[in-house]
Amino acid sequence: MARVHLSAGLRDLTGGVANIEIEASTVGRLIKSLDQMFPGIGSRLSEGSSVAINGEILTDAEYEKIPASAEIHFLDILQGG
Amino acid sequence: MAVIEENPGYKWVGTRPIRPDGLEKITGKAQFGADSILPGMLYGSVVRSPHAHARILSIDMSVAKSMPGVKAVITSADFPDLALNGGSAGDIDMSNNVMARAKVLYEGHVVAAVAANTREQAKAAADAVIVNYEVLPHVLTVDEAMADNAPLLHDGMYTKGIDPKPEKPSNVASRVVHERGDLDKGFAEADLVIEREYTTKPVHQGYIEPHAAVADANSDGRAHIWCSSQGHFQMRAHTATVLGVSPGTIKVTAAEIGGGFGGKTVVYLEPLAVRLSQRAGRPVKLVMDRDEVFRASGPTSGTRIKVKMGVTNEGQLTAADVWMGYEAGAFSGSPVGAAGMTVIACYDIPNFFVEGFDVVVNKPRVAAYRAPGAPMAAFAVETVMDELARGINIDPIDLRLQNAVVEGTQASYGPKFPRIGFVETLEAIKNHPQYTAELGPNQGRGVAAGFWFNAGMNSSATVHINENGTATVVVGSPDIGGSRQSMALMAAEELGISYENIKPVVADTETVGFNDVTGGSRVTLATGAAVVDACRVITADLRARAAKTWDVEIDDVEWVDGQAQHVDGSQPPLSLADLAGKSGRTGGPISATASLNARGVGAAFSTQLCDVEVDPETGITRVIRYVSAQDAGRAISPAYVEGQMQGGVAQGIGWALNEEYIHNSSGVMENASFLDYRIPVASDLPMIDTVIVEVPNPAHPYGVRGVGEVGIVPPMAAVANAISDAAGVRMKDLPMSPVKLLEALNEKGK
Known part of the structure; x- marks a missing residue:
C-alpha cells in the first residue's frame, strides 16, 4: 500500500484530501486509480508533474514500479537553466 | 576544498x-553559431513589433519582395496554425512566440522575416515591410496585470489551480500552493515576526554570444540546421513542431556555445531560417544583434514577493507565509512553480503557507535562467532570515544551522531529503577566515543560502x-x-x-x-x-x-x-x-x-559570504570580498566547478546591484544594449573565493550532484544583507542601484 501525498495545488480536485493510501504496482496505475477517485486529476498529474518515490524525484515515471509502503509525492515539472 | x-x-x-x-x-x-558559412548562403532579417500590445490588421510585403536581392519574405501565414491542428497549449504558445499570429504581445515580437543576398539588403527589405497595427492597452508588471479590469493578453486564459474555476479570464495563468501545519499557531508561538515585501525586475542571462542559426533546406523536405543552443535535440523537436514536420526530417549540428544559462533552451530563429531556406531554395543565416537579444529572447521574471516569518527567542523558526507573483512575459510559464518549491526549502519550518501566481505581461516571454525562479525567492526569504537573526541577537549562520534541513527532513515541497550537504556548506562559511575578518569604515558583511533540485x-x-x-x-x-x-x-x-x-x-x-x-x-x-x-x-x-x-x-x-x-x-x-x-x-x-x-539526482546547496563597502556620498556599493561554499557531491573537474560557482556569483552580483529591464510607459525597452544594461565586468568584482564541499551523492557512481545553478541563488540576499550591515538600510527592491541606495540613505538620515 503506497501512501500518496497530494499537494495543496491539487486539492481543488480532491475535495481537500491531502493524503491517501492506495494499492498500485506502477506510477501509471496509481494515477489511473487516483483519477477514478478524483476525476480530472489524472491528466493534471500525467502532463504536469514529476513524481518522488521515497524521496527520489523521477520524470517520465509512468512505468516505474512502486515498492511496498512507498511514500509518493507529485511535484511540479521543473525547468532547469 | x-x-x-x-x-x-x-x-x-x-x-x-x-x-x-x-x-x-x-x-x-572554434565554430560558434554565427560562424557557419555555406555556398550560396542568404542572410536573414526579422521584422519586429514596435508595440507592446497590438492587433495585426495587415502586413504588406509587396515592396519588400520587389527589392534588390530579396529571395523570400515570410509571415505567420507560412507556418501551420497549431491551434487549428490539435496542438497542445504549450506548442501553440511556442509557435506564436516564434512568429506572432493576429496579435503582437510585446515589443520585439516577430511579425515577418526576410532573406536576401546580403545583410544590408535583408535589413532594408525588413524595414520596407508595412505592418498596420491597432494598438491595444498593455500591462507590464504583476500589479498591473492582476488589477481589476486589466487589459487581457489572452482572452481564453482562466487561472488554473483555483477552486471553483474562475468565471472570467484574467492574466493569471495559474496558482501554486504549498502548505503545512497551522499558520496562526506558528505565528502565535513566535517571539519575533518579520513581514516584508520585495520586488525584482526582469534580468537577462547576458550570454555573450547572441542567438544564431544557419539552415539549409533540401527540396525533399529535409533540412540541416547549425545553431548555438543548450540542446540540439530540443531545437530539432521544437523546430519540427513549429514547422509541422517530423523531427526525423531535421538534422541539427550543435555549434560551440558562448553562454546560455538557460536562455538557449528556447527556439527563436531556427524555424524562421528553415522556412526562409525552403522558400528561397538556398541556405539562410539568421543572427540576432544584442538589441534583439534583449528585446526578444527570454529574460527571467520580474517579481513581487511578500514574506512573513516567525522565530522564537531561542532561534526556532515557527512559521512562514509567502506570496509570490512572477511575470511570465507574454505567454504562461514563469518559474513560479519552482519558486514555490524552493523558497523555504533550506529550512525545516513546521507551519507554512506558500502561494504563487504565474502572471502574463506584455514583455518578452521569460526563459530559464540558472535555478529558474529560486534566486528572487531566496532574495526575499534570506533577507528576512537576516533580520530575524539580528532581531533575536543570534549569529545568522547559527540561525540557519539550527533550522537547516538534513537527511530525512520532510522538504517543504514534499518528499524527504536524501543525503544532502547544506549543513556542511554553512559550516564551511562559518569556519572561513573571512567570516571573522575585521571590517573597515562603511563596510558590511552578509550571508545567505540557497537550494536547487538539479535534474x-x-x-x-x-x-x-x-x-x-x-x-x-x-x-x-x-x-x-x-x-x-x-x-x-x-x-x-x-x-x-x-x-x-x-x-x-x-x-x-x-x-x-x-x-x-x-x-x-x-x-x-x-x-x-x-x-x-x-x-x-x-x-x-x-x-x-x-x-x-x-x-x-x-x-x-x-x-x-x-x-x-x-x-x-x-x-x-x-x-x-x-x-x-x-x-x-x-x-x-x-x-x-x-x-x-x-536517477538518483542529488540536490544542491550553497552558502555565501559577502563583504561590501558603501559610499555614503554616491550610493555606490562595491563588493570587496566574496566566498561561495557549495556542495558539489564530487567535483569531477574542480576547475570547472569553481568556474560555475564564480559565474553564478558574478551574475548574482550584477542582478543585485545593476541589472534590470527598463521599459517606458509605452512598454518599449529603453536599455537594450550592454552600454545601458550593465552586467558586471572584471573590474566590478573581487576574486570570488570558492570552497567546494564534497558530500557525495550516494546514487551516482562518482557522487556527482550537479553544480551549474545553485550558485546564483544566494548572491542578491548576501549583498543586501551586507549593505544593511554597512549602511543600516534594508534594500527590498532590486537592483540596489546607487540612486536607490542614496534615496534610502537620505530617508534614513531624515
Missing part, C-alpha cells in the same frame, strides 16, 4: 588537466576504442560548462587510460542517441552516467577478449589500471592498446553505447 568523504583513490577524477576545447577557442578555430533526464553516449588504444567519447550534450572535460575524466577513470588519450566529441542529432538539454545542472550527472555505463560495457568486453586470448574463463580476468590481468598473474597483462590492436581477432571493433533516464 572541503572534502567530507575522502577521495577513494581516483587517478583522474578530481584533477585539473588542460581543457579539451581550449586550443580551438583561444586560436579562434536527471535522458542522455546517451557512445564510446569507441581506437585501434591504438585511445578512445573517443561521443555525447549529445552541448558543452556549456566544461562537460567534455568531465566526460573525459570519468572515461579515463573507468578505462584506466590517460585523459590525454580520450577525445570527447559533441555529435549531431543523427550521430548519437537522444539527449535532453544541457540544463538543470544535469549533464555531468546524467550524460556522465551514460559515459560510465558505456565504459563499463567496454571493460567487460575487454576482459572477455583477454580471456579468449589466454583461453581462460572471463572470471579469471580483471581490468586494472587500463590493462587486463589474470587473477593469479599467470599471464603477462594485456593493455588496452594490445587488445585494441588485435580486436579483429577477438570479435571486431570495440565500442559501446549507453542510454538512460538518469
Whole structure:
C-alpha cells in the first residue's frame, strides 16, 4: 500500500484530501486509480508533474514500479537553466 | 576544498588537466553559431513589433519582395496554425512566440522575416515591410496585470489551480500552493515576526554570444540546421513542431556555445531560417544583434514577493507565509512553480503557507535562467532570515544551522531529503577566515543560502576504442560548462587510460542517441552516467577478449589500471592498446553505447559570504570580498566547478546591484544594449573565493550532484544583507542601484 501525498495545488480536485493510501504496482496505475477517485486529476498529474518515490524525484515515471509502503509525492515539472 | 568523504583513490577524477576545447577557442578555430558559412548562403532579417500590445490588421510585403536581392519574405501565414491542428497549449504558445499570429504581445515580437543576398539588403527589405497595427492597452508588471479590469493578453486564459474555476479570464495563468501545519499557531508561538515585501525586475542571462542559426533546406523536405543552443535535440523537436514536420526530417549540428544559462533552451530563429531556406531554395543565416537579444529572447521574471516569518527567542523558526507573483512575459510559464518549491526549502519550518501566481505581461516571454525562479525567492526569504537573526541577537549562520534541513527532513515541497550537504556548506562559511575578518569604515558583511533540485533526464553516449588504444567519447550534450572535460575524466577513470588519450566529441542529432538539454545542472550527472555505463560495457568486453586470448574463463580476468590481468598473474597483462590492436581477432571493433533516464539526482546547496563597502556620498556599493561554499557531491573537474560557482556569483552580483529591464510607459525597452544594461565586468568584482564541499551523492557512481545553478541563488540576499550591515538600510527592491541606495540613505538620515 503506497501512501500518496497530494499537494495543496491539487486539492481543488480532491475535495481537500491531502493524503491517501492506495494499492498500485506502477506510477501509471496509481494515477489511473487516483483519477477514478478524483476525476480530472489524472491528466493534471500525467502532463504536469514529476513524481518522488521515497524521496527520489523521477520524470517520465509512468512505468516505474512502486515498492511496498512507498511514500509518493507529485511535484511540479521543473525547468532547469 | 572541503572534502567530507575522502577521495577513494581516483587517478583522474578530481584533477585539473588542460581543457579539451581550449586550443580551438583561444586560436579562434572554434565554430560558434554565427560562424557557419555555406555556398550560396542568404542572410536573414526579422521584422519586429514596435508595440507592446497590438492587433495585426495587415502586413504588406509587396515592396519588400520587389527589392534588390530579396529571395523570400515570410509571415505567420507560412507556418501551420497549431491551434487549428490539435496542438497542445504549450506548442501553440511556442509557435506564436516564434512568429506572432493576429496579435503582437510585446515589443520585439516577430511579425515577418526576410532573406536576401546580403545583410544590408535583408535589413532594408525588413524595414520596407508595412505592418498596420491597432494598438491595444498593455500591462507590464504583476500589479498591473492582476488589477481589476486589466487589459487581457489572452482572452481564453482562466487561472488554473483555483477552486471553483474562475468565471472570467484574467492574466493569471495559474496558482501554486504549498502548505503545512497551522499558520496562526506558528505565528502565535513566535517571539519575533518579520513581514516584508520585495520586488525584482526582469534580468537577462547576458550570454555573450547572441542567438544564431544557419539552415539549409533540401527540396525533399529535409533540412540541416547549425545553431548555438543548450540542446540540439530540443531545437530539432521544437523546430519540427513549429514547422509541422517530423523531427526525423531535421538534422541539427550543435555549434560551440558562448553562454546560455538557460536562455538557449528556447527556439527563436531556427524555424524562421528553415522556412526562409525552403522558400528561397538556398541556405539562410539568421543572427540576432544584442538589441534583439534583449528585446526578444527570454529574460527571467520580474517579481513581487511578500514574506512573513516567525522565530522564537531561542532561534526556532515557527512559521512562514509567502506570496509570490512572477511575470511570465507574454505567454504562461514563469518559474513560479519552482519558486514555490524552493523558497523555504533550506529550512525545516513546521507551519507554512506558500502561494504563487504565474502572471502574463506584455514583455518578452521569460526563459530559464540558472535555478529558474529560486534566486528572487531566496532574495526575499534570506533577507528576512537576516533580520530575524539580528532581531533575536543570534549569529545568522547559527540561525540557519539550527533550522537547516538534513537527511530525512520532510522538504517543504514534499518528499524527504536524501543525503544532502547544506549543513556542511554553512559550516564551511562559518569556519572561513573571512567570516571573522575585521571590517573597515562603511563596510558590511552578509550571508545567505540557497537550494536547487538539479535534474536527471535522458542522455546517451557512445564510446569507441581506437585501434591504438585511445578512445573517443561521443555525447549529445552541448558543452556549456566544461562537460567534455568531465566526460573525459570519468572515461579515463573507468578505462584506466590517460585523459590525454580520450577525445570527447559533441555529435549531431543523427550521430548519437537522444539527449535532453544541457540544463538543470544535469549533464555531468546524467550524460556522465551514460559515459560510465558505456565504459563499463567496454571493460567487460575487454576482459572477455583477454580471456579468449589466454583461453581462460572471463572470471579469471580483471581490468586494472587500463590493462587486463589474470587473477593469479599467470599471464603477462594485456593493455588496452594490445587488445585494441588485435580486436579483429577477438570479435571486431570495440565500442559501446549507453542510454538512460538518469536517477538518483542529488540536490544542491550553497552558502555565501559577502563583504561590501558603501559610499555614503554616491550610493555606490562595491563588493570587496566574496566566498561561495557549495556542495558539489564530487567535483569531477574542480576547475570547472569553481568556474560555475564564480559565474553564478558574478551574475548574482550584477542582478543585485545593476541589472534590470527598463521599459517606458509605452512598454518599449529603453536599455537594450550592454552600454545601458550593465552586467558586471572584471573590474566590478573581487576574486570570488570558492570552497567546494564534497558530500557525495550516494546514487551516482562518482557522487556527482550537479553544480551549474545553485550558485546564483544566494548572491542578491548576501549583498543586501551586507549593505544593511554597512549602511543600516534594508534594500527590498532590486537592483540596489546607487540612486536607490542614496534615496534610502537620505530617508534614513531624515
